[in-house]
Amino acid sequence: MVFLDKVDIERRLKLLRQEISERPINEELRGWNYDKPPIQPLFNSIKFGVSELAGRYCETLRDIYLKRVLNMKFPPNLKVVKGVALHKIIKETIYEAKKFIYDNSRATGIKLINFLSKRSLEAAQDAVTDAEFMLAGNLQKNEKDLLIEECVNTRSFLLTQTAAKLDYALSKYPHADSDSIVSIAIPPVAERKVDGSLVGLSSELSVDIYTPYNAVIDVKTGDVRSFHPLTAAGYALALESEENIPVDFGFILYLRFERKEIPSFKAKHFIIGDELRREFIEIRDEAFEIVDSGRDPGMPNKCPDFCPYYSICQK
Numbered sequence: 001m002v003f004l005d006k007v008d009i010e011r012r013l014k015l016l017r018q019e020i021s022e023r024p025i026n027e028e029l030r031g032w033n034y035d036k037p038p039i040q041p042l043f044n045s046i047k048f049g050v051s052e053l054a055g056r057y058c059e060t061l062r063d064i065y066l067k068r069v070l071n072m073k074f075p076p077n078l079k080v081v082k083g084v085a086l087h088k089i090i091k092e093t094i095y096e097a098k099k100f101i102y103d104n105s106r107a108t109g110i111k112l113i114n115f116l117s118k119r120s121l122e123a124a125q126d127a128v129t130d131a132e133f134m135l136a137g138n139l140q141k142n143e144k145d146l147l148i149e150e151c152v153n154t155r156s157f158l159l160t161q162t163a164a165k166l167d168y169a170l171s172k173y174p175h176a177d178s179d180s181i182v183s184i185a186i187p188p189v190a191e192r193k194v195d196g197s198l199v200g201l202s203s204e205l206s207v208d209i210y211t212p213y214n215a216v217i218d219v220k221t222g223d224v225r226s227f228h229p230l231t232a233a234g235y236a237l238a239l240e241s242e243e244n245i246p247v248d249f250g251f252i253l254y255l256r257f258e259r260k261e262i263p264s265f266k267a268k269h270f271i272i273g274d275e276l277r278r279e280f281i282e283i284r285d286e287a288f289e290i291v292d293s294g295r296d297p298g299m300p301n302k303c304p305d306f307c308p309y310y311s312i313c314q315k
């Protein structure tokens, strides 16, 4: 896999499989039980995004009230623009690498790097400009330059990783065709679309990376937050409802720039178990109630200053 070492991911999954065999997931909490409580949504007319429910900055869910009832958007900030731009560069680089291999039967690692790195700066500038446009926010020049540099570095990292995996696959399977080589060298599907409407979620969710290991990978570009695993629970329920296959494992990949030129990916792995599923469903149901009733749930005792709505609620 491009982001994680295959041996490392398999070692982690082995431990998780052992754990899940001792504490299997309760069947009633699987997404395919979307027609029965507690998975069955309270309303069919309201659909939530996964990050909208899982991004639990606000304990009382006042963010849901502000967004859904009062129609207020939070002001864009550097962290949000950064997240969108980095996700975009990851998705596009993976797509372009696959396309290059399909289009070039004689593709090799070095050819892939030479060809795709020519437009790295342009791809990075586009990713940042698109993120600014999407969020209707403009970065300061120095912030923008730094973010473009981080996007270029992320792309270079992905290209070199992919090139190495490509050469390895070509060397091991000299008679394989492009389709096989792509699936060996770059297995994950980036930004896999999922219809979560049966479980009360949006009909066009995007899972960051969907792997052949019954696992979803969510890429985070900001600080570590305790609520991040909830995102994997939301995607697992949606995938289970659509595909009828169990999604048991979650990975959160934290993308950081500790060494500036080379991004580092730190992974947190976990079982998408009963507790996490129940917590996600409870949040969904509470959000349904707030939107349906139009009730302001009030503010928690303490608002974290990293909450995107902080400047609005603290006026």
Ligand code: SF4
Binding pocket: 057, 058, 059, 060, 061, 062, 063, 298, 299, 300, 302, 303, 304, 307, 308, 309, 310, 311, 313, 314
């Ligand atoms: S600022 Fe406070 S009340 Fe407003 S959404 Fe954030 S945590 Fe909730």
